[in-house]
Amino acid sequence: MLLLEIIVGIIFLIFFLYLLILGIEMPEYGQFWVSPGAFPVILNILLLLLSLWWVIAQIINLREKKELKNQVVKLSALFSAKEEWKRLVFISVLTLAYIYWLTPLLGFSIATVVFLTISLKLFGKINWLKCTGVGVLITILIYLAFRYVLNLPMPT
Amino acid sequence: MLKSLQLNWLAGALVILVLICWSGVASASAEWPQRSILMVIPFNPGGATDQIGRTLEPLMEEKLGVPIAAQNMPGGATSIGNQYVFDAPHDGYTILVEPTDITSIAVMGQSKLTWRDWNILGVAAAVPAVFVIHPDSSIKSIAELATVMKEKQLSVGVAASGCAWTRAISLFAKENGVKQPMLVPMGGGHPAALAALKKEVDLAVCGVPEAIDLIKGKKLTALAYMGAEDIQEPFIPAITKAFPGFNKFVPFGGWVGMAVAKGTPANVVAKLQNAYNYAVNSNKFKEFLAENNFLEVGLSGEDAEEYVAVSTSVNAWLLYDLGVAPISPEEFEIPRP
Amino acid sequence: MFDWTALFSATALFYIVFGTFLGIIVGALPGLTATMAVALLVSLTYGLSPVNAIVVLVSVYLGGIYGGSRAAILLNVPGTPSSAATALDGFPLTRRGEGAKAGIIVTTFSALGGILGLIILILASPFLANFALKFGVWEYFWMAIFGIFMSSNLTSSRIYKGLIAGFMGMLISCVGLDPIHGFGRYTFGQTSLMGGISLVPAMIGLFGLAEAFEAIRNPLSHSREDSEQEQVPLFQLFVSSLKMLFKKPILFLRSGIVGTLIGALPGVGPDIASWVSYGLAKRSSKEKDKFGQGSYEGVIASETANNAATSGVFIPLLTLGIPGCAVSAVILGGIQLHGFRPGPTFFFENLSFIYFIVGVLFLTNIIMLIEGTFLTKIISKVLKVNIGIIMPVVIVLSVIGAYAVNLRNFNVGVMLVFGFLGIIMRQLKIPAAPMALGIILGPMADLSFRRGLLAKSYSVLPFFTRPISLVLILTIFMVTIGPNLLKLFRKIRLKRS
Structure with a gap:
């Protein structure tokens, strides 16, 4: 997706420039190149050059294939709700809800059961009962294994 | 609708789930310590701090009854390890093997922490x-x-x-x-x-x-x-x-002790202090010190805190007077020795 | 005298079997790494006798490094950083229906690689250890750069994309308190950022979460062709892996030797070993184009090397008392606590202990071979289940794994960020593996650079004049930059004509 790459590349250029400036401003302990800022500055300069290369290479690519109109169409198609992206949005929202809403609300174990049941139903192509059953079973297995074998506390 | 077998299955699973949650609630009201303790070692493995920490660890485990996990967290002249333990909840589940650098990280500009932020359990050995x-x-x-x-x-x-x-x-x-x-x-x-x-x-x-x-x-x-x-x-x-x-000046060098953040409940500190005392007074530890050319210091509790206070005064001003430390100890209210 | 024959007692053997098994499972689970497994078990081993304690630690570590390849091949989710290179060719093989076969071959070669490393350890330890000492901070700097260039070149069609990922990874590793001066870099006043961005949550996000999301978004990416390979009995698969050994002995030897040598360099370890071996294998292969599409040579190179490195790690450990990585430091601590002080004279004065270590490594590799072979068939069948069922479980494990690193909720957030970053990177065709390597190698490059300058009065010269440094620079050029420049020139010439 050439157009997307060019856009992101330009964003990178701005981003790395900002980080570079932050790096230059880091304090000196004797000499700049042995100080905290040295390595970030080197990295950001390299990243700026590489991002520039990326953007230019893709622009050249674009001109050769004379695909600008094509690419704009593709880009807007990217953002329209296709079946695939719907699934991605669902699983992302579900995961975020699991971590930031369900777990504080219900405790990790129950939240896990809920998360598994719902996502298995949405994506697993099995009926509700099997979803719940698998969800509960896996949660129990995980809980036992981590708590008693590995001695790890569950997230809060 | 649901077959009776599947119904049984579901019921069984729910019962187990309730039991698990219950046990979780029950254990929450039990005594400290209930789970493993993290012992942070602010230097790389193999060094004096690391060796002492790892020698004390199993001995303290015996007294406390829970596993202690030692974790190396080097960096920033122990400021990373110090900061990590200080930022963790002051509940006794995170303890720090504290080397001499606590006396210098403030004036060196590496941290804002000094000995006043810590309950010093003891100073075990001089290096x-x-x-x-x-x-x-x-x-x-x-x-x-x-x-x-x-x-x-x-x-x-x-x-x-x-x-x-x-x-x-x-x-x-x-x-x-x-x-x-x-x-x-x-x-x-x-x-x-x-x-x-x-x-x-x-x-x-x-x-x-x-x-x-x-x-x-x-x-x-x-x-x-x-x-x-x-x-x-x-x-x-x-x-x-x-x-x-x-x-x-001699003996001159560093010392290694153990600390837990100020603000940790008194009963927790008391238990940790107990375990620490047991560990440092054990034969195993004393032999370890002798075999490795450490000098036993054997201070604990308030004596140890006083020792660290004096050590801070001496070290911070030495570094500042020599021009190695950029910040004056006065900024941290550290008196001259 | 150390009673090394206690190794053959029933308890010790039981611990090897159990430890290896545990290691494989933990290593295979996305979200938990070999290093974590060992760290978790350390305190549990203190109650054991010295023999059993060391046995558990070693077997869990070896099992863990090997275990990482299971999920790498079958799910495209490397269980440990050292298996990232394995996923490149392992997963395409799974998609072709040859997942079990690849798994068995990797098992055999991993075990043999470990044993080869062991042989090198026995024969050449003191010599190699002394050679490793010639690697000073300047050489470590170039090794870090080498690792980044290597993985960038191997994972992206345009090297600049891999390099962007790699250097971004190094930049990410700079977030937090600077290790030398304690200054907070890129922390924006947040205390949680002062602790830095841990590798494990980032890796779980980039490889585990991103893969899970991607698989759910596009279930076809994990579809497998039916192949007769699936019906082949275990024993035959094992025999075919031995046949592979005889067909490609040089591949095996080179991977094993490279793995052992790199493992012998303190601080370097299996992660880099797998990439270097993979890269060298690709360069010398007669079927270069297969790499990345499902080449057996690729998976063999990567996994043989990373297991050979686990034997290599013991070289500096036993001869000089220098731990090569976090795990060997733990093992060293374990050894020291039981009264042994590995050091320069140790190797020759404590032969019984050396026999013991050799015995443990040998037995563990054999048991790993047996357990691995059987487990692979089982795991492979389990993972045939609908991807829509597996991936939510992977997500749950990822959350647990990210939290378990050091019990900070912040790390779960880190995992999420890197998960979404991973998705975006896939759309941009920027590879994730160099980024993970960058996070690992960033501190090595940063500190080595600054220490190198400090050690020679701020002079950059030693970086370019020391002999081993020169060799490394030349290798970087010849293996990565050179071929890319040639490609560029050819393109330009083609256009002109």
């Missing part, structure tokens, strides 16, 4: 400084070292900026009126000794226990160590032999 050099070097004695340093600025491997070994070499240079060396912080006493071994630096300063194996194996030559009496096995001359003026 005298030793000067080690590669056997191929043309410098063969501590007196020669001073002579060479008059003309040349040497590169010296140390653990971290402002650490005990930095103070040792800076003191040496100042007392003999020679050039202050270029310090190369290697992240620990043992890595510093290795740097000398690999000829990355001209000289290294570290704790005696951290380099003793390499000295025994003849991979490093010990020019002198900052104590009063020669060490016999392997032979390491005392610095006072060549430089009697150092008698007023």
Whole structure:
């Protein structure tokens, strides 16, 4: 997706420039190149050059294939709700809800059961009962294994 | 609708789930400690701090009844480890093996923490400084070292900026009126000794226990160590032999203790203190100290806190007066010794 | 005298079997790494006798490094950083229906690689250890750069994309308190950022979460062709892996030797070993184009090397008392606590202990071979289940794994960020593996650079004049930059004509 790459590349250029400036401003302990800022500055300069290369290479690519109109169409198609992206949005929202809403609300174990049941139903192509059953079973297995074998506390 | 078998299955699963949650609730009201404790070691593995921490760990586990997990967290001259433990909840589940650097990280600008932020459980051992050099070097004695340093600025491997070994070499240079060396912080006493071994630096300063194996194996030559009496096995001359003026400083080096953040509930601190006392007084620990040329300090509780306060005064002002530390101890209300 | 024959007692053997098994499972689970497994078990081993304690630690570590390849091949989720290179060719093989076969071959070669490393350890330890000492901070700097260039070149068609990922990874590793001066870099006043961005949550996000999301978004990406390979009995698969050994002995030897040598360099370890071996294998292969599409040579190179490295790690450990990585530091601590002080004279004065270590490594590799072979068939069948069922479980494990690193909720957030970053990177065709390597190698490059300058009065010269450094620079050029420049020139020439 050439157009997307060019856009992101330009964003990178701005981003790395900002980080570079932050790096230059880091304090000196004797000499700049042995100080905290040295390595970030080197990295950001390299990243700026590489991002520039990326953007230019893709622009050249674009001109050769004379695909600008094509690419704009593709880009807007990217953002329209296709079946695939719907699934991605669902699983992302579900995961975020699991971590930031369900777990504080219900405790990790129950939240896990809920998360598994719902996502298995949405994506697993099995009926509700099997979803719940698998969800509960896996949660129990995980809980036992981590708590008693590995001695790890569950997230809060 | 639902077959009776599946219904049974579901019921069984729900019962188990309830039991699990219940046990979770039940254990929450039990006594401290209920789960494993994290022991943070703010230096790399193999060094004095690490060795002492890992020796005390199983002994304290016996008393406390829960596993203690030791985790190395080197960096920023122990400021990373210090900050991590301080930021963790003050509930006794995160403890810190505290080396001397707590006396210097504030004035070195590496941290805002000082000894006042900690309940010092105790100071277990003192680690005298030793000067080690590669056997191929043309410098063969501590007196020669001073002579060479008059003309040349040497590169010296140390653990971290402002650490005990930095103070040792800076003191040496100042007392003999020679050039202050270029310090190369290697992240620990043992890595510093290795740097000398690999000829990355001209000289290294570290704790005696951290380099003793390499000295025994003849991979490093010990020019002198900052104590009063020669060490016999392997032979390491005392610095006072060549430089009697150092008698007023020795033994000089670092110490290692244990601490937990201020604000931890008193009953938790008491239990930790108990476990710590048990560990340091055990034969196993005393043997470990003797075998590795550590000096036992054996202070705990309030005595230890006083010791650390005095140590802070001495070290912070030494570093500031020598020009190594950029910030004045006055900014942290550290009185002159 | 150390009673090394206690190794053959029933308890010790039981611990090897159990430890290896545990290691494989933990290593295979996305979200938990070999290093974590060992760290978790350390305190549990203190109650054991010295023999059993060391046995558990070693077997869990070896099992863990090997285990990482299971999920790498079958799910495209490397269980440990050292298996990232394995996923490149392992997963395409799974998609072709040859997942079980690839798994068995990897098992055999991993075990043999470990044993080869062991042989090198026995024969050449003191010599190699002394050679490793010649690597100073300047060489470590170039090794870090080498690792980044290597993985960038191998994972992206345009090297600049891989390099962007790699250097970004190094930049990410700079977030937090600077290790030398304690200054907070890129922390924006947040205390949680002062602790830095841990590798494990980032890796779980980039490889685990991103893969899970991607698989759910596009279930076809994990579809497998039916192949007769699936019906082949275990024993035959094992025999075919031995046949592979005889067909490609040089591949095996080179991977094993490279793995052992790199493992012998303190601080470097299995992660880099797998990439270097993979890269060298690709360069010398007669079927270069297959790499990345499902080449057996690729998976063999990567996994043989990373297991050989686990034997290599013991070289500096036993001869000089220098731990090569976090795990070997733990093992060293374990050894020291039981009264042994590995050091320069140790190797020759404590032969009984050396026999013991050799015995443990040998037995563990054999048991790993047996357990691995059987487990692979089982795991492979389990993972045939609908991807829509597996991936939510992977997500749950990822959350647990990210939290378990050091019990900070912040790390779960880190995992999420890197998960979404991973998705975006896939759309941009920027590879994730160099980024993970960058996070690992960033501190090595940063600190080595600054220490190198400090050690020689701020002079950059030693970086370019020391002999081993020169060799490394030349290798970087010849293996990565050179071929890319040639490609560029050829393109330009083609256009002109």
